[in-house]
Amino acid sequence: DVKVTQSSRYLVKRTGEKVFLECVQDMDHENMFWYRQDPGLGLRLIYFSYDVKMKEKGDIPEGYSVSREKKERFSLILESASTNQTSMYLCASSLLGGGTQETQYFGPGTRLLVL
């Protein structure tokens, strides 16, 4: 079974703090993704990566950065957290290959509250 884990289920931070959200997958997937989920807006893609040290902006990259130093690990960084970044953050991974192989598998999510 594909296993995607996220470092925290719940996180509370203060505005201006630097926040790291970590995601690890154990299935040797090439692609990794970070989404945020807000009520009424569905899931929106922040960043994704298709290889180590590679990254691509998604639909809402502003205020975020990412790091992928190892294939299995993809980190989302909030350089200076703001209250409008309070959200549920979901990490996903997939193979690179098309068709059903590129099914994205998700971690349990991190609920971040910025005060």
Added chain:
Amino acid sequence: AQKITQTQPGMFVQEKEAVTLDCTYDTSDQSYGLFWYKQPSSGEMIFLIYQGSYDEQNATEGRYSLNFQKARKSANLVISASQLGDSAMYFCAMRVKSTLTFGKGTMLLVSP
């Protein structure tokens, strides 16, 4: 740009009945994939079913089937014999190249 529309914010169904969750999509790409995910209250997104744009047969996975009507650009999820554990949010998503675009979701409530 890709777009997914789920017009039903919520649906009610009785246990053991079938239910259809609607999804329409818009893309100019010829090659794409359509997915349905389930999100229970715990928050994790669970993959249910996949349909490729070139697949001629409708996808089925156990009690889930995907009613794919390419000309109408619809990809409705059919759940047969609903169970109480099916109560959750359901998201339709479309993949073009490697990224997914999600709809806003439909909340399904199954009553005894």
